[in-house]
Amino acid sequence: MLKINKVHHIAIIGSDYARSKHFYTEILGLRIIREVYRQARQSYKLDLAIDDNYVIELFSFPNPPPRPSRPESCGLRHLAFEVADVEAAKAAIEAKGVEVEPIRIDEFTGRKFTFFADPDDLPIEFYEA
Incomplete structure (x- = not known):
């Protein structure tokens, strides 16, 4: 039988990495665990936490497509x-x-x-x- 323990993390892709990083760290106060720039993907990956709980991976990618609608689009x-x-x-x-x-x-x-x-x-x- 499958046993899921908890949600490990949520992944978010931001269209403007600096703006998203500021929002999640300075506005919401999430703590940075690590930040990595992946040259081959032209992408940042920022791991964020609330207290000691790792919760969000914030990504940047060149030209990500926009979210179709809010909030009733299919998906998250x-x-x-x-x-x-x-x-x-x-x-x-x-x-x-x-x-x-x-x-x-x-x-x-x-x-x-x-x-x-x-x-x-x-x-x-x-x-x-």
Whole structure:
């Protein structure tokens, strides 16, 4: 029987590596584990963590195709980060110039959540624990 332990990482391709790196490290505060430039692929690979948990691989590639639509395109719908206080998390990134949707309540759990977008319009969610 297959036993999956946990999500190991999420891979994201950014259209502008410097802008995406700034967003995920300076705006969201993810910690850099390692950064590698792969000459043969003309690509950066940036490994990011929350606390001690390796969670995101941020890639750059020359001329990646755009995401077809948001958020109901086929494929990854959004990336959700758990936070202790949605209002505080929303205020913190709004103070850094990120536009955030109004806070909503999950009809099934009663928990607060909100959405915003990364530099490539990837939908990101803050979900209150």
